Each structure stands twice: as structure tokens, then as C-alpha cells.
Amino acid sequence: MGIQWKGIMPAVTTKFTDADELDLNMFEVNIRAQLEAGVHGIVLGGTLGEASTLLDEEKRSLTRTAVDLVKDKVPVFINIAEQTTRAAIEAAHKAEEDGAQGLMMLPPMRYTSSDRETVEFFKSVATNTDLPIMIYNNPVDYKVKISMQMFDQLLKYDNVEAVKESTRDTTNITRIKNNFGDRLKIMTGVDTIALESLLIGADGWVAGLVCAFPAETVAIYELQKAGRIKEALEIYRWFMPLLELDIVPRLVQNIKLAEVATGIGSENVRAPRLPLIGEERKQVLRVIEQCLKNRPILPDYKNL
Template identity: 65%
Template sequence: MSLVWKGVMPAVTTKFTQNDELDLDMFQTNIKAQLDAGVEGIILGGTLGEASTLSPKEKSILVKETVILANGSVPTIINIAEQTTKGAIDTAHIAEKDGAQGLMLLPPMRYKADSRETITYFSEIAKNTSLPIMLYNNPIDYGIEITLDMLDELTPHNNIQAVKESTRDISNVTRIRNRFGSRYSILTGVDTLGMESLLMGADGWVAGLVCAFPRETVAIYKLIKANRIEEALKIYRWFLPLLELDVSTKLVQNIKLAEVHTGIGTENVRAPRLPLAGKERERVLAIIEEGLRTRPTLPNYKSI
């Protein structure tokens, strides 16, 4: 499958049973909802996917299951967040064997690598896999910024094709485009800057609240790309209080609670995470319930 880095690509949550095992039935329900809504890729094992808590076997199961569910309609992409270059290369090899069609790649975990080390890390992985790669630029959460100069040094690697832009600096979309033209696809990774980034020229949206509201997320993307800005803005303004649930240390719990209320998920998380409780849960639930009460009627966005 040829991977085109565009459109809405959900960073899906990992579904667990109450016995802390993979809940493949609910996982299937959610993935089908994403595909039905018109997403253009499925990303597994990101922050929302509770990647740091998953075993290699569980990651393989999720990749294989998603490949079957997608059935060639959209690419299956797995996130790589490893501490060592060797570990990252091994993970890429396993992903390729399992049928993944792309990788989302974070800088080294735990150790704060400098620019030379980070470039070498990305380069070695790129040289050791045939899979297309999207670099994940999130210095706020992960401590290492992928600068424009670093991207410049990585341009010889043809399979490094995209950047998930999560610096929270909206101008960075324009900076990347001005410097590199179409060399790198740009996908926004911050829900609360989703529409703004697309208007600045981003090619796609690696989204979080899409896990609970897939149709609304894809509708915004499709309307913007069709230059139907007012229609997109109306939905986006409704969506913003929900999108803000993604910009939180409890984003996994927040979004899983939203998935429960749209019928495509459960609240089960893997310890040390715990489901929301008390006033915190009441606050998030009030936002979700208000969003559902005022949920907009969508245009026939699939025909755009």
C-alpha cells in the first residue's frame, strides 16, 4: 500500500477489559467507527494508546488486528517510542513483519539526546526499515524539539516523509512549508490547533477526540479542504470544549470517558492510570454531556 500522509488519522486508544487484557471486541467497534467516518489512517501505540504500558506481544496483536479490519482501505501505522536505537530498529522490524504500513517515530525516550544524537537515531532507523516514517515533534511532552535544521539533515532519507507537528507554535506549519515546500507532509498533532493548522496548510490531523467523535473530526477536515470554512468553523466552535480534553495529563482518561458516552469505548485504563473520579470526573462528564446535548447535524461531508 502506498501511504499518503494526509487526512484525519486517529491516534486510537487501546481498549482493555476489566481484567486488564486487550479488549479486541471493543477495539474492533471503535476502529469500524473510525473507518465508517472516513479517516485516512489508523495510528496505534501513541500516548493515547498507552504505549508505555503495552508489551511487544500486545502491540503485535493490535497491528495485526487493525490490518485485518482496515482490509487495505487505509494504512495501519504504529508509534515507536524506545530508549535505544537497537530497540527502535527491532520494533520497526517487528511492525513490518506484522503488516504495518507506516511508522510514527518519537525521539529517544528518557535520555535527552542532543541534535547530533537525535539525527543519528532517526537516520539509523530510517536506514533499517523500508516503511515510511512520520517524525513526531512534541518537545513540550517529550523534551526534544526536532528543529528545521535537523529536518534539513534528514532530507536524504526518502522514507522520512512527514512531521507530526505538536510544538503548539502554529507558525511552525508555515516555517516547515516555507523551508521545505512539499518535501515533508505536515500533520497537526494538537487537537485545539486542528482547524488553525489545516488553514495554515497542514496536510492532515493526528487527532485525539476523534476516538469518540470520528464523524465530526473528519467533517471539519473535509470542509476546510473544500474551502467551506464557515461550515467547518461552526462545528469546530462546538467541538473546542471537547478538544481541550486532549490537552491534559489525563487525556487518556478524558477521551476514554467520552468514548463511553458515544458508545465506542470503555473507561478501562492500565495502571498506574486510574479512571477519573470525584469532582474531576464530574467536570469532564459535564463537558461531554453538554457536547452531546448540542451535537451538530453534519452536512454530507463524505460526498465532498
């Protein structure tokens, strides 16, 4: 399947049982809710997916399960977040074997690579797989920024197709468009500036709170695409207190609490993460409860 870099692609959470094993039953509940809402892709094993805690076989199980569930309705991506180039290439090969349709790729983990090393890392994977690649550009959390000059080198490889733009600098969207036109598709990756990013040229949104609120997230995308900006903005303003739960260190715990509140997830996280307690937990629950009280009635966004 050729990737259509557009729309809403949930960076889904990984569901765990009380015994700290993959909860594929609850995973299925959430994936089906995403598909019913009309998402355009599924991204596995990212930050929200607790990638750093997953065993290799667990990542493969999630990929195979998701591919089986979506049945080619939308593409399935698996995130590559590895410490070595060799491991990243092996992960890409396993993703191909497991049926993933594309890759999201972070720069090398733990080691802060130079510009030259970062380009070589991505290049080595790109030349060792046929899968389309979305480069995850998140210098805020991962300390490596992919510059326009670096993208210029990487776009020599046909399967480098998109960027998950998470610099939190919306002007970077215009820079990418000015430099590369439609050659590099842009998926905004920061929930709190998503609508702005879409309106100035991003092609889609790799979203976080969509994990708990899929319909509202897709509605914002479809409404703005149809030019119904005022309606999109009203939903977005309602959504903002929830979206802010995605830009703090305990975003995984926050979003899993929201999934519990909407009935499509569980609170279990994998250590060293621990469930929220005390005032922090109460504050997150207050935000969720207040937004649920005022949850908007959505227009028929699927038939715009």
C-alpha cells in the same frame, strides 16, 4: 501502499478488559466506527494508546488486528517509542512483519538526547526499514525539539516523509513549508489548533477526540478542504470544549470517558493510570454531556 499524508488519522486508544487484557472486541467496534466516518489512516500505540504500558506482544497483536480489520482501506501506523536505538530498529522490523504500512517515531524515551543524537537515532531506523516514517515532534511533552536544521539532515533519507507537528506553535507549519515545500508532509497533532493548522498548510490531522467523535472530526477536515470554512468553523467551535480534554495530563482517561458516552469505547485504563474520580470526573462528564446535548447535525461531508 504509498502513503497519502492527508486527512484524519486517529491516534486510537488501546482498549482493555476488566482483567487488564487487550479488549480486541471493543477495539474492533472503535476501528469500524472510524472507518465508517471516513478516516484516512489509523495510528496505534501513541500517547493515547498508552504505549509505555504495552507489552511487545500486545503492540504486535494490535497491529495485526488493525491491519486485518482495515483490509487496505487506509494505512495502519504503529508508534515507535523506545529507549534504545537497537530496540527502535527491532520495533520497526516487527512492524514490517506485522503488516504496518508506516511508522510514527518519537525521539529516544527517558534520555533527553542532543540534536546530534536525535538525528542519529532517526537515521538509524530510517536506514534499517523501508517503511515510511512520520517523525513525532512534541517538545512540550517529550522535551526534544526537531529543528529545521535537523529535518534538513533527516530528509536525506527518502522514507522520512512526514512530521506530526505538535510544537503548539502554528508558525512552525509555515517554516516547514518555506524550508521544504511538499517534501515534508505535515500532520498537525494538537486538537485545539487543528483547524487553524489545516488552513495555513497542514496536510492532515493526527487527532485525539476523533476516538469518540469520528464523524465530526472528519467533517471539519472535509469541509475546510472544500472551502466551506464557515461550516467547518461552526463544528470546530462546538467541538472546542471537548478538544481541550486532549491537552491535559489525563487526556487518556478523558477521551476514554468520551468514548463511553458515544458507545465506541470503555473506560478501562492500565495502571499506573487510574479512572477519574471526584470533581475531576464530574467536570469532564459535564463537558461531554453538554456537548452531546448540542451535537451538530452534519452536512453530507463524504460527498463534497
